[in-house]
Amino acid sequence: MASFKRQNISCATCGKTAGIFTCRGCSENFCLPHTNEHREFLEKQMNDIILIHNQLKQAITGQTTEQFHQSLIQQIERWEQQSIDKIRRLADDTRQQLSSIVQDRTENIKEKIAQLTPQLNKARHDGEFFESDIKEWSEKLNKFQQLLTKQQRIKIHHDKNSTPFISKISLHDLSNDNPVQAINETQYETNHDDSIEDEYEDYSNLKEKGEYSSGEHSIRFKIDQYEPNSAILFGIVSKNIFHGTNPYENPTLYGWTGDNVVYRGGDPQLNYRGYKSDIQTGDIFMFTMDCDRELISLTNERTRRKYDLEVDTAKCPFPWQPNVRFLFIRNDY
Incomplete structure (x- = not known):
C-alpha cells in the first residue's frame, strides 16, 4: 500500500501556523x-x-507649477527689457555723437563761408581783385569742399569681435545637467571709423562697457596719439542713475581728466591730492576699480605715479560702469 507524506508549509509571517x-x-x-x-x-x-x-x-x-512657470517668464522678460534699454541707450548715445560731430563741422564751415562772403561781394562790386585773390579764394573754397566731403565719410561700424555688453541667457535643466539650446545672441557695438584719416578734425571715442558691483577689475590703455588739444577721461559713473550723453554733466562721475582735473561726484577739482595729468603719446595707463574697498585708481606706467580716489557710493551707487573717453580735435585752418 502506497504511503502519502504531507508537506508542512508554514506561514510566511508567523512561521508557526500552517500557511494554507x-x-x-x-x-x-x-x-x-x-x-x-x-x-x-x-x-x-x-x-x-x-x-x-x-x-x-x-x-x-495646480497653482504651484503655474507660479514657477510665470517666475521664469518674468526673468526672461526682465532680461529682454534690460537688453532693449541697453541698446536704446547706446543708440541714443551714438545719435548724439553723430549730431554733435555733424553740427560742429557744418557750423564751422558755415562760419568760414560767412566770413568769406562779404569779401567776394565787395571785390566783385568794386572790381578790385587780381590773380592772387582768385587763387587765395579758390584754395579756401577747395578746403571747405574737402571738409564737407569728409563729413560724408562717417559710417556706423559693427565690431563683431568685441565683447558683447548684452549677456546671453539660456535654460539649464538641473535634472539631467544638460543645457537646453541657448537663445540666439546678437553683439552690438558702435564706433567711429578709425581707418579714416581726417586732416582737419579727428573724433575718436572709446567707452568701455560693463558693470561692476564687487571685486577688483583693471583695464589697461595705451595712448597712441596725444596732443595739447586732446581731451581724455578715465572714470566711472553709476549705471542706473544717469543716462545722458555728456559724462562731464553726470553727477555720479568719479575720475581723472586732462588739465590736472579730478571729478568727485560730478564736481571738478583742480590738482586734487596732487594729481597732475602729465599725459604723452605712448603712455600706458592702468585703470582699476576696487568695488569692495569703494576705490578707483589710475597708474601711469611711464611716470610710475598712482592716484587713488575714494568713491562715495551715496553719490555713485553700484553697479559702476567704466567711462573712458578720448577726444582728439585738430583745427589746422
Missing part, C-alpha cells in the same frame, strides 16, 4: 489571520498610491 493560503502576487503562504493582515497591508499600499497620484495630478494642474 497562497498569495498570487508574492507567492508567499499565509495562515488565515495573517492572510487578512497581508491583504490589509496591500490595501494600505494601494491607498498610498492613490494619494500620491492625486497629489501629483493636482501639482501638474
Whole structure:
C-alpha cells in the first residue's frame, strides 16, 4: 500500500501556523489571520498610491507649477527689457555723437563761408581783385569742399569681435545637467571709423562697457596719439542713475581728466591730492576699480605715479560702469 507524506508549509509571517493560503502576487503562504493582515497591508499600499497620484495630478494642474512657470517668464522678460534699454541707450548715445560731430563741422564751415562772403561781394562790386585773390579764394573754397566731403565719410561700424555688453541667457535643466539650446545672441557695438584719416578734425571715442558691483577689475590703455588739444577721461559713473550723453554733466562721475582735473561726484577739482595729468603719446595707463574697498585708481606706467580716489557710493551707487573717453580735435585752418 502506497504511503502519502504531507508537506508542512508554514506561514510566511508567523512561521508557526500552517500557511494554507497562497498569495498570487508574492507567492508567499499565509495562515488565515495573517492572510487578512497581508491583504490589509496591500490595501494600505494601494491607498498610498492613490494619494500620491492625486497629489501629483493636482501639482501638474495646480497653482504651484503655474507660479514657477510665470517666475521664469518674468526673468526672461526682465532680461529682454534690460537688453532693449541697453541698446536704446547706446543708440541714443551714438545719435548724439553723430549730431554733435555733424553740427560742429557744418557750423564751422558755415562760419568760414560767412566770413568769406562779404569779401567776394565787395571785390566783385568794386572790381578790385587780381590773380592772387582768385587763387587765395579758390584754395579756401577747395578746403571747405574737402571738409564737407569728409563729413560724408562717417559710417556706423559693427565690431563683431568685441565683447558683447548684452549677456546671453539660456535654460539649464538641473535634472539631467544638460543645457537646453541657448537663445540666439546678437553683439552690438558702435564706433567711429578709425581707418579714416581726417586732416582737419579727428573724433575718436572709446567707452568701455560693463558693470561692476564687487571685486577688483583693471583695464589697461595705451595712448597712441596725444596732443595739447586732446581731451581724455578715465572714470566711472553709476549705471542706473544717469543716462545722458555728456559724462562731464553726470553727477555720479568719479575720475581723472586732462588739465590736472579730478571729478568727485560730478564736481571738478583742480590738482586734487596732487594729481597732475602729465599725459604723452605712448603712455600706458592702468585703470582699476576696487568695488569692495569703494576705490578707483589710475597708474601711469611711464611716470610710475598712482592716484587713488575714494568713491562715495551715496553719490555713485553700484553697479559702476567704466567711462573712458578720448577726444582728439585738430583745427589746422
